[in-house]
Amino acid sequence: MMERHRGDRDRDRDRDYRDRDRDRDRDFHPQPRRPSRFTDGPPDEQNRSPGNYRGGFSSGRRAFESPPRQPPVGDNGGFYPPAGGPPGGFWPMGGEVGAPEGGFVNDLPGPPRPMPPPPPSVTGQKRGFPFSGRGSSPEHFDGKSFVKLFVGSVPRTVTEQEIRPLFEEQGKVLEVALIKDKRTGQQQGCCFIKYATSEEADRAIRALHNQYTLPGGLAPVQVRYADGERERLGNGAVEYKLFVGSLNKLVTEKEVEEIFAPYGRMEDVYLMRDERKQSRGCGFVKFSSKDSAMAAINALNGIFTMRGCDQPLIVRFADPKRPRAGEPRAGPAFGGPGFAPSPTSGIRPAAASNPNIPGPIGGQGPPNAWQPMSPQNLGPSPSAGIHGFGNQFPPRSGDTAISSTPGSHLGAQGNLTEGSVGGTVSAAATSPHNFKQYFSQVPPSSQQSQHISPLQKPLESPQHFPPPLQLHQGAGTYTQAPTSQASMRPHNPQTGVQAPYSQPFPSQQLNSSTGPVPPQFNVQPSATAAMALQHRPNAPSSMTNTHMPTSTPQQPLPYQQSPSQITQMLSQQRQTLQASFQSSQLAFSQLQQQVQMMQPSMQNQPLQQNFQASRQQSQWTGATPTTAASAPAVALPSESPSTPIGSAAAAARPAPVKCNWTEHTSPDGHKYYYNSVTRESRWVKPEELALYEQQQQKPAVQPPLNQPSLQAIPNQQVTQTQPPQFQTQYRHTEQFQNPPLSSMYQAPRGVGNMTAQEASYPQLQAPPSSGNDIARFQQGAQPQATQDWAWKSNSGGT
DNA sequence: CGACGGGACGC
């Protein structure tokens, strides 16, 4: 493909060296550009200097060599199972899919790669592969001198002084390049930002992407790796884009993001809006890994209904974007990166070339993982009425990746055994392996269990419901709170750290049934369901209403809502604090244990990732990497004196109060914590949040917002506190500042017969539509809490 | 029931 002339590459290389040298010299402002008054000597530079970071997880950043099936926490989105990126895409992959360059993935050990990607030197993207001359050794690679971010939605009038400070908050900016037309000299509305490390870059992405509108801008900035960077960094170049329909038109990207957060790292969320900026009720969510994407589909499609909607979400891989008139051919001439028809699979390139359609990433295995299950096996699946997978996936695309990817991943996890799930799967999937991995996370026994189906009438093949659905069924009971929690964990490798609570190890037994599960979750909620079913097979009485058994039992460990919210918070915090503290201590040792345990059976790479992840995270959250553990991550990301003019960040700065963690309740009814900045999810409350909450207590004893609405509800149903932090958190974007989204999933607080929704979802705008469902909702609550998702199985409607 | 924004490499 478009390979540049040798000369170009050489130039790049040279430049690279220069940059690297600059780094070494810690030249904070390599470019003699007009020193912004905002960017002068960041005192904390040392803390954030690359060197420092490396110290933290030097061996760490090896995106290059380690195939983190699971994006390490702070890692840029994710890793894409490489799959080499052979050309061949026919489909017009939207320019958004993958990098335009359709480059190759770096040498990732992962799955077999059909088309051996060109050596790094060749990988040279049009836009520079700075390390071309440095060989491909991880060390060198790791020693990359910079990471370039592309920033879109930059007003053409913006100046470096205006934009730099913004990014300076996330790390030391090596360079700001406002792109302008060569001829006219007019700015093009975008720019490039260079950081020395991908950690900083990631941070910037998470902190700013879609969250901050530059003065004069019409939309929040778009921050992403520049074309070619992702590949270069080994983070993959493909994105798995999901189409999401039946969204409440009032929700924001942020909220959607949180709904999908539990399933993995997202690259982007885009809601379709009309000319008036009004949501059209659908949008796209890009995941960086297929596993995540699939996990989201399985868990949400046809299952999760947002309040105000009478239809459950539709979640499916997006169709290839329709090229706009006059648009050049398919961008990445050759199907974006990441997909190569397996030499042996004989899969049609067309299918394989579209990352959105599960294709053979690993490039081996039966080409029919998906198809088979759509029609009959999976049946229209939970999404029955909603177009099952059937029509979405072309018959031919084989999702070999499923088998390979998760498989190895599991291996990495060390606690999942395929065998366990093995034979259980019905012949449903032509590729039992695949199938079970994603669709039969419930023990065969429970799967077969008819107890399940009662609730889901709409589906043709009850036994193949995706886990989530089943979950709902069984969720009705909830005896094994801890277990269930353990069973499902956030996508972070780090989860292991939370072992103390999640009981990762013990849960393994459970896992066996759910073994092959999306990476994010060592085990899916289904496990819970399974258990629940066993306990009380036909007891879902309580959920007759919504079929959302989940609701009630959802809160395995309902916080004891004391009459006084304050009291509640206090006790809660105390507990959390204690817990988190301990957990943090145990965490490491646990991890180590895991390492030892796993090591033999797996490539230790993933593990390293885990370590990295945990470290990264603490570093990120804390102002000072090294002290992160002890120091509440609540501190602001940057103590840099440089204060962006009107930067919202500046405003937040004064008070060391900020926590990007928010509590949510996943569709399966479990509480989880999501960090909107790192985009990390956890099942256990991060100590940062605990601390943050604690801190919030002091100043403002009275949680301002939402009070009214909360009061409207019996004390118990009171949602947790959340107002303060969220505001801070979303200060950037207008769209985010409105609602304290945290409440999103906060419903289910184990309220009597009241369903979760009823209890905690104030009620959006009382969609009096479907009487049935609506009726159940608690009326009178305040609409302000926009997030009122109702939980109900698709069957709901009737 | 809704299907794709908007920008891309300066010295």
Place this chain on the structure above:
DNA sequence: CGACGGGACGC
């Protein structure tokens, strides 16, 4: 050392 034609949808 070259770079994308031509048709365009029904369930």
